[in-house]
Amino acid sequence: MADTIIELKGADLTLGNAAASVHVLKGIDLTVSAAESVGILGPSGSGKSTLLMVLAGLERLDSGEIVIKETPLHRMSEDQVAAFRGRNIGIVFQSFHLIANMTALENVAVPLELANISDPFEVARRELEAVGLGERLSHYPGQLSGGEQQRVAIARALAPSPALLIADEPTGNLDTDTGRQIADLLFAKQAERGMTLLLVTHDPSLAARCSRQIRVRSGRIESDSATPRRAEAAIA
Ligand SMILES: Nc1ncnc2c1ncn2[C@@H]1O[C@H](COP(=O)(O)OP(=O)(O)OP(=O)(O)O)[C@@H](O)[C@H]1O
Ligand SMILES: [Mg+2]
Numbered sequence: 001m002a003d004t005i006i007e008l009k010g011a012d013l014t015l016g017n018a019a020a021s022v023h024v025l026k027g028i029d030l031t032v033s034a035a036e037s038v039g040i041l042g043p044s045g046s047g048k049s050t051l052l053m054v055l056a057g058l059e060r061l062d063s064g065e066i067v068i069k070e071t072p073l074h075r076m077s078e079d080q081v082a083a084f085r086g087r088n089i090g091i092v093f094q095s096f097h098l099i100a101n102m103t104a105l106e107n108v109a110v111p112l113e114l115a116n117i118s119d120p121f122e123v124a125r126r127e128l129e130a131v132g133l134g135e136r137l138s139h140y141p142g143q144l145s146g147g148e149q150q151r152v153a154i155a156r157a158l159a160p161s162p163a164l165l166i167a168d169e170p171t172g173n174l175d176t177d178t179g180r181q182i183a184d185l186l187f188a189k190q191a192e193r194g195m196t197l198l199l200v201t202h203d204p205s206l207a208a209r210c211s212r213q214i215r216v217r218s219g220r221i222e223s224d225s226a227t228p229r230r231a232e233a234a235i236a
Pocket of ligand 1: 015016017020021022024042043044045046047048049050051
């Protein structure tokens with residue numbers, strides 16, 4: 001299908017060493033269309049973050065296929081995957097993952113520079129203004145509030161204009177009001193730019209704001225609101 005952005009087939013992954021090995025992803029199949037927003041729920045340890053890491057090309061599958069924007073990541077070298085990620089995938093983490101000794105502007109501009117995107121500092125300034133941080137360009141992460149740090153991380157993720165935005169519990173370290181503002185910002189940017197959003201959260205009301213909800217349990221997709229269960233389909 002032309003508007004398919006993610007195609008995961010039989011995604012299987014075991015992590016850890018022999019003494020502590022965990023079969024984390026157990027043959028996951030998942031197809032996501034462009035501009036969809038997908039809320040991913042599931043118990044702690046069910047494999048949600050690992051699934052996102054696979055989709056971001058930060059974790060390699062043991063077996064199975066991962067195709068993003070018609071690009072088969074499972075057939076590419078780590079360097080090729082990293083170059084693809086830099087231009088096509090934005091990632092936001094619960095704990096912000098900013099570089100402490102770089103200013104807000106540098107945190108956004110340096111990855112752009114590394115991805116050979118032109119005018120990195122000008123693009124970074126514009127992105128930080130767009131998330132309301134035009135007055136904080138020279139601040140270091142330690143001089144910013146949690147919500148402001150997450151805004152920097154969002155600006156960094158959005159700056160290369162990725163087709164896919166991946167967020168792992170982006171509001172998990174924030175108070176309720178700040179968390180809502182960050183969620184509003186993510187959904188606004190997603191709508192404005194027509195991006196695909198994959199959002200892991202423990203908050204069902206946040207997942208409900210997505211157009212589709214997936215529940216992961218023990219390394220498998222337990223339910224997917226885009227696919228009616230067989231019994232329901234039979235009734236319909
Ligand atoms: N490097 C690793 N080595 C061994 N086991 C690992 C490794 N990384 C993750 N795991 C295990 O894989 C399972 C899934 O981890 P994952 O972080 O994907 O869960 P999660 O669904 O994101 O949980 P949470 O909601 O707590 O963030 C866990 O049982 C975890 O202990
Ligand atoms: Mg997790």
